[in-house]
Amino acid sequence: MSAVYIIGAGISGLAAAKRLSEQGEKVIVFESTDHPGGRCRTFFDENLGLEIDNGNHLILSSNKSILEMADASQLYITKNAAFDFIDLKNNSTWTVDGGRGKIPWLHKKPPGANTWNLLNDYRKLNRNIPIADALDTSSARWDSFWLPLVLAVMNTPPNEASAKLVRNVLSETLLRGGHYSRPVFALNGLSKAFVEPVAGRLDIRYGATLKRVEASNNKASKLIFRDQEIDLKTDDALIVALPWAQAHNILPSLPKPPEFNPIINVHFKTNSSVQTPQMTGLIGSHAHWLFRRKNVASVTISAANQLAQNDSDTIARLVWSEVGNLLGGGNMPEYRVIKEKSATFSASPKIDATRPSSASKLENLFIAGDWIATGLPATLEGAARSGFLAADVLRVCLRR
Numbered sequence: 001m002s003a004v005y006i007i008g009a010g011i012s013g014l015a016a017a018k019r020l021s022e023q024g025e026k027v028i029v030f031e032s033t034d035h036p037g038g039r040c041r042t043f044f045d046e047n048l049g050l051e052i053d054n055g056n057h058l059i060l061s062s063n064k065s066i067l068e069m070a071d072a073s074q075l076y077i078t079k080n081a082a083f084d085f086i087d088l089k090n091n092s093t094w095t096v097d098g099g100r101g102k103i104p105w106l107h108k109k110p111p112g113a114n115t116w117n118l119l120n121d122y123r124k125l126n127r128n129i130p131i132a133d134a135l136d137t138s139s140a141r142w143d144s145f146w147l148p149l150v151l152a153v154m155n156t157p158p159n160e161a162s163a164k165l166v167r168n169v170l171s172e173t174l175l176r177g178g179h180y181s182r183p184v185f186a187l188n189g190l191s192k193a194f195v196e197p198v199a200g201r202l203d204i205r206y207g208a209t210l211k212r213v214e215a216s217n218n219k220a221s222k223l224i225f226r227d228q229e230i231d232l233k234t235d236d237a238l239i240v241a242l243p244w245a246q247a248h249n250i251l252p253s254l255p256k257p258p259e260f261n262p263i264i265n266v267h268f269k270t271n272s273s274v275q276t277p278q279m280t281g282l283i284g285s286h287a288h289w290l291f292r293r294k295n296v297a298s299v300t301i302s303a304a305n306q307l308a309q310n311d312s313d314t315i316a317r318l319v320w321s322e323v324g325n326l327l328g329g330g331n332m333p334e335y336r337v338i339k340e341k342s343a344t345f346s347a348s349p350k351i352d353a354t355r356p357s358s359a360s361k362l363e364n365l366f367i368a369g370d371w372i373a374t375g376l377p378a379t380l381e382g383a384a385r386s387g388f389l390a391a392d393v394l395r396v397c398l399r400r
């Protein structure tokens with residue numbers, strides 16, 4: 001029986017493998033590390049004595065590709081599309097609440113914003129320019145609504161972030177109403193919710209780092225790993241589901257990888273535990289979001305290019321000085337700082353235009369990853385969608 005080899009057990013590779021194995025294909029996944037999940041994973045931190053995620057991941061109730069991979073019993077979905085904010089400069093608070101209906105309507109509004117001026121802003125996002133050039137960045141609603149949204153969704157500074165990609169995200173979420181924009185939390189960590197339900201059913205070979213792909217007759221014909229080689233049969237196929245830079249190293253005809261932006265997460269072990277996961281947007285601080293789950297309080301800082309230059313202790317102290325009071329004050333508790341230096345590619349209009357499609361120059365080789373041209377920024381939804389897309393394109397192109 002012919003096989004489909006998938007390289008990379010991140011969300012995109014797992015999505016491709018799920019789709020194809022459900023369609024009866026023989027699928028084997030190769031992953032260089034000893035665990036699945038890639039940039040979306042949970043691990044046991046020896047110092048904290050706790051399981052933590054590599055970074056907080058926000059997904060919304062309309063993200064149907066990533067939700068297709070999830071174990072629903074591991075998720076907590078809020079009733080309303082409600083997002084609490086606090087401005088740490090003056091302690092003012094507000095909630096952005098899109099309700100739970102199927103029309104875009106704000107029941108609770110951020111300062112300076114209402115349904116009409118936000119809809120009017122949305123209309124201006126149809127040009128392929130940075131969002132800071134499309135909207136009025138001196139308005140109150142820029143600070144209270146657009147800036148936190150852009151950083152969270154794009155992990156790219158607003159003077160670079162593509163307005164069109166933000167528009168695409170809004171068209172699938174807030175523009176469809178609160179029902180489709182409710183935050184989804186992983187109750188017991190990312191791996192249990194999104195990775196293990198799929199990875200547990202697959203044949204995954206760990207510790208297998210792909211180095212090169214050889215081709216003949218316009219087809220991938222040999223996989224060269226660090227310590228093994230596999231000859232592909234005529235009917236075999238390959239999906240490369242690697243981050244942009246690693247994919248380009250192996251397949252130099254792919255577009256060159258652009259700059260990547262870091263995301264920092266600081267996890268504090270707290271004395272008190274929360275029953276249901278919580279999330280608060282932070283304004284006027286280095287810290288952007290505070291997530292609480294059980295006895296872990298985690299702070300996310302997106303597009304953290306400057307801050308990532310500092311050592312972990314400096315970062316933790318700075319963040320604690322900003323959020324400590326929200327967590328009961330006192331001395332800084334035990335912490336773990338995770339700097340994901342290459343978290344996501346810088347999603348500018350220019351870079352977005354270079355993203356390739358799932359098909360490659362070789363007949364039996366297909367590409368997946370959050371950087372493929374899905375119309376979405378580098379997100380879990382984009383990664384899962386790219387995997388499903390690669391699987392579907394493979395089946396159509398190879399008539400299987």
Ligand SMILES: Cc1cc2nc3c(=O)[nH]c(=O)nc-3n(C[C@H](O)[C@H](O)[C@H](O)COP(=O)(O)OP(=O)(O)OC[C@H]3O[C@@H](n4cnc5c(N)ncnc54)[C@H](O)[C@@H]3O)c2cc1C
Binds near residue numbers: 031033
């Ligand atoms: C800190 C952080 C916070 C984030 N927050 C959010 C968020 O809030 N919401 C959201 O939607 N998204 C978020 N993202 C983005 C999201 O995690 C990614 O878009 C997604 O996980 C990418 O999946 P992928 O399969 O494309 O790539 P990866 O997860 O990078 O998977 C690629 C896999 O390939 C393996 N590999 C690499 N080279 C080789 C090789 N040569 N041979 C074999 N295997 C190899 C890697 O080990 C990895 O397992 C965040 C990312 C980070 C890092």
